[in-house]
Amino acid sequence: MDHNNKYALITGASSGIGYELAKRFAKEGYNLIIVGRNHDALRDRANEFKHFGINVITLAKNLFNTEDAYSLYADLKQSNISPEILVNDAGQGLYGKFQDTEIHREIDMVNLNIASVLILTKLFLKDRLPQNSGKILNLASIASKAPGPWQSVYHGTKAFILSWSEAIREELKDTGITVTALLPGPTDTDFFNKADMNRSKIMEDKENFSTPEEVAEDGFRALMNGDDKIISGLRNKLTVAMSNLASDSMAAYRMNEMQKPADEA
Secondary structure, eight states: OOOTTOEEEEETTTSHHHHHHHHHHHHTTOEEEEEESOHHHHHHHHHHHGGGSOOEEEEEOOTTSHHHHHHHHHHHHHTTOOOSEEEEOOOOOOOSOTTTSOHHHHHHHHIIIIIHHHHHHHHHHHHHGGGTOEEEEEEOOGGGGSOOTTSHHHHHHHHHHHHHHHHHHHHTTTTTEEEEEEEOOSBSSTHHHHTTOTTBGGGGGGGGSBOHHHHHHHHHHHHHHTOSEEEOSHHHHHHHHHHHHSOHHHHHHHHHHHHSBGGGO
């Protein structure tokens, strides 16, 4: 299918779920704007995606810095490009007890997981509301559904993303613009490494992690259907159902047991 001049803007597109989503849009004939921190990684991905016969724009931006979110859109305006689809995939976690973790890394995480997402979405909406069309996919997580000892700030950021996504979806319901939240569970990406989570008990279950391709496929379909949210994977649907039945303190206890260091288990 050829979408001619339609662009999908994807943050965190050089690896993991973001990369798989970018590839999925490329296969569908969408032109891509791919965003990441590493110039070389983006160039390599662009060369790969161009084999689908599409145009690929690379923007090296550090979305830990909210100014880069504004400049990203300024760059697109200069090129007269208004993406039809926005995928807010870039995000990071941090493992450890809150009393011990590095506050600057947590503030960076809040900027990346929340502030830059708000900025990009606000600018996308300003662009798309006059067109009465557009689709937004926000990466939440099953972490959004329960308190997360050992990942308290990450779980908090994802709870924010889910609540906010559902709120603006309602606000936008008569505009032709849809908002979809994607809730993966543990996925076999570099997330755990970047979050310093390799000593977490959860890593003992690595063979049951989802693949990024599976999560991307679920997200892509839900976005195209205009669904409000999708929990990716049967096992994760059961996890969320269980945490919905439990009190918050019981959900936090269970999460603590799952996530504490293996040597403390």
